[in-house]
Amino acid sequence: MGVEIRVDGLTKAFGRQVIWEDVSLTLPSGEISVLLGPSGTGKSVFLKTLVGLLRPDAGGIWIEGQDLTRLTEHKLYEVRKLFGVLFQDGALFGSMNLYDNIAFPLREHTRKSEAAIRDNVLEKMEMVGLSGEGGKLPGEISGGMRKRAGLARALVLEPEIVLFDEPDSGLDPVRTALINQLIVDLNAKTGATFLIVTHDINTARTVPDNIGMLFRRELVMFGPREMLLSSTEPAVRQFLNARTQGPIGMSEEKDISELEAEVALGHDPGHLPPIPPQLLPSDRRLRASQHPPGEWCMANGVLPPEGSFVDDEGRDWTREWPRYVQAASLGAAGYYGPGDHR
Numbered sequence: 001m002g003v004e005i006r007v008d009g010l011t012k013a014f015g016r017q018v019i020w021e022d023v024s025l026t027l028p029s030g031e032i033s034v035l036l037g038p039s040g041t042g043k044s045v046f047l048k049t050l051v052g053l054l055r056p057d058a059g060g061i062w063i064e065g066q067d068l069t070r071l072t073e074h075k076l077y078e079v080r081k082l083f084g085v086l087f088q089d090g091a092l093f094g095s096m097n098l099y100d101n102i103a104f105p106l107r108e109h110t111r112k113s114e115a116a117i118r119d120n121v122l123e124k125m126e127m128v129g130l131s132g133e134g135g136k137l138p139g140e141i142s143g144g145m146r147k148r149a150g151l152a153r154a155l156v157l158e159p160e161i162v163l164f165d166e167p168d169s170g171l172d173p174v175r176t177a178l179i180n181q182l183i184v185d186l187n188a189k190t191g192a193t194f195l196i197v198t199h200d201i202n203t204a205r206t207v208p209d210n211i212g213m214l215f216r217r218e219l220v221m222f223g224p225r226e227m228l229l230s231s232t233e234p235a236v237r238q239f240l241n242a243r244t245q246g247p248i249g250m251s252e253e254k255d256i257s258e259l260e261a262e263v264a265l266g267h268d269p270g271h272l273p274p275i276p277p278q279l280l281p282s283d284r285r286l287r288a289s290q291h292p293p294g295e296w297c298m299a300n301g302v303l304p305p306e307g308s309f310v311d312d313e314g315r316d317w318t319r320e321w322p323r324y325v326q327a328a329s330l331g332a333a334g335y336y337g338p339g340d341h342r
């Protein structure tokens with residue numbers, strides 16, 4: 001399960017306003033990738049372009065040997081079935097209950113019987129923790145529940161690729177942690193390729209296998225999580241470490257004079273904070289696309305910041321890893337992961 005998506009030299013403009021240009025990246029099959037960027041940098045436009053709701057001005061989007069940007073509407077309609085999309089607000093139909101909302105893509109795109117639809121919908125509702133809530137209307141539930149319902153709907157067609165537009169926006173920290181865990185668990189279960197758009201730094205630091213960052217109309221960097229979290233590129237470092245000093249200002253981009261003033265003041269960019277251990281599936285198994293902690297740093301001769309891969313209990317996950325893998329392969333329950341408390 002899961003397919004690779006290769007984006008090559010993609011450019012999107014509305015009239016004379018260039019949103020981003022020459023974006024190239026590969027979302028590896030089955031892996032979780034995050035796209036970060038200040039608001040207004042065109043993250044939502046990027047997702048809409050990937051699914052073919054917007055046409056790019058240049059470049060290609062390659063999936064299974066086909067360039068999506070060259071397909072006819074009819075063929076595009078077929079390819080879209082590979083995608084499940086969780087839109088920013090859940091995009092549920094307000095007059096339909098949750099069950100009918102989640103069943104909607106099945107009724108629209110398949111000829112399945114109502115009995116088969118019911119099995120699928122109930123399974124997905126259980127996956128996202130909404131069992132028994134099918135009769136409720138979107139207006140009667142919390143924002144977090146609406147996101148989970150949107151997620152269940154994004155999953156009913158068993159997509160190979162799932163795109164999430166800010167699944168964590170508007171949620172409190174506890175609900176954000178819960179939805180992040182849910183995303184990791186769903187990736188473990190489905191093996192689909194995930195792309196999550198967010199501006200939550202904690203999500204970007206702990207959830208994905210890969211991170212990309214959009215800034216000033218370009219993709220500044222895209223690569224393994226450890227590569228970006230150990231990067232000293234100014235915009236990447238500032239954003240991933242939530243610093244006020246750096247090229248990104250309140251008005252999204254500081255002007256040149258402000259930047260020069262900061263340099264003149266000799267601001268110490270400081271040390272990079274430790275790379276946290278990656279969030280693991282709650283059933284303590286391995287995702288098919290799981291990379292061992294420290295793998296990228298080791299392979300690239302990068303010394304990770306002091307204290308990296310150490311959890312709240314002081315365990316160093318580069319050392320813990322072989323034991324975890326062994327326990328996971330035995331299906332051993334009760335193994336404690338990062339963030340667990342005994």
Ligand SMILES: Nc1ncnc2c1ncn2[C@@H]1O[C@H](COP(=O)(O)OP(=O)(O)O)[C@@H](O)[C@H]1O
Nearest residue numbers: 014017019037038039040041042043044045046
């Ligand atoms: N359909 C559209 N027509 C014209 N401009 C658009 C359209 N959609 C988005 N934009 C513009 O593209 C820019 C990026 O928007 P968006 O992708 O929503 O940013 P983000 O999701 O990163 O916050 C904004 O300036 C927005 O006004």
Ligand SMILES: [Mg+2]
Nearest residue numbers: 043044045088
């Ligand atoms: Mg957006």
